[in-house]
Amino acid sequence: MDSMLRSRTATRLPLDRPARSLTRRGRALSVALALGALLASGATLTLAAPAVAAAGDVKCPSTDCALIAPAAGSPVAIAPDNAGAVYLAYSGGDLLKLALATGALTTVTTGLGNLRGVAVADGNAYITAFDGTLQQVTLATGSRRTLAAGLPSLFGVARVGTTTYVTDGNGEIVAVPDGGTPRVVATGLGFSYGLAFDKAGLAYTADMMTGRILQTNVSTGTTRVLASRPDVAMSR
Known part of the structure; x- marks a missing residue:
């Protein structure tokens, strides 16, 4: 897979880490998030016919989904x-960490704050928090370091080369280069929980408040609307 597509994010959900009893909405949404992350990563999912049963009323289209549904709970990002x-x-x-082959769920680390987004690249997780902190966690050891702090509330995150990009609560994309100073590279994007890049280095966000899908050139800050569905926008 191209290096520009190595990190993916998913949508925020209201519940915390796995519990024995999950709400119907929490179970269904966690399955949708996990499948969305897998499909975005380019993973091949084998569809089952008929659907594979999972937890409660969730009907899974694949064996991967059936493993994730009972184990994942309701994460804010995958x-x-x-x-x-x-x-x-x-x-x-x-x-x-959730192993797809077995469904085993293990803890990498805890105490990272009020998390909102995660991206994985080169053996590290890049994690955003509501308090405006961006952290890097070494997946093998669970050790962490702060890459940026004091920013507006952070949500989506993606890793491209030696730069981590995040979306914030002000409708901006912020670039955080390794060892460098965070800088705003695009504005006016609305409210997006997710952020992804294509192989050409263009960024993609979804404005939940207006139903727009946006493409942004982070080198120039120019943005264009790829699709608009105001009928599915989030209620204010």
């Missing part, structure tokens, strides 16, 4: 490592 695992971030500050 990112695949393209090596057989997905990493789950929870609003209570936990980062967990």
Whole structure:
């Protein structure tokens, strides 16, 4: 897979880390998030016919989904490592690893803050928090370091080369180069929980308030609307 597509994010959910009893909405949404992350990563999912049963009323279209549904709970964000695992971030500050082959769920680290987004690249997780902090977690050891702090609330995150890009609560994309100073590279994007890049280096966000899907050139800051669905925009 192209290096520009190595990190993916997913949408925020209201619940925290896995519990034995999950709400119907929480179970269904966590399955949708996990499948979305897998598909975005380029993973091949084998569809089952008929659908594979999972937890409660969730009907899964694949064996991967059936493993994720009962295990994942309701993370705020999910990112695949393209090596057989997905990493789950929870609003209570936990980062967990889910092995797709077995469904085993293990803790990478805890106490990361009020998390909102996660991306995985080169053996590290890049994690955004509501308090405006961007952290890097080494997946093998769970050790962490702060890449940026004091920013507006952060949500989506993607890693491209030696730069981490994040979306914030002000409708901006912020670039955080390794060892450098964070800088705003695009504005006026609305409210997006997710951020992804294509192989040409163009960024993609979804404005939940207006139903727009946007493409942004982070080198120039120019943005264009690729699609608009105001009928599905979030209520203010």
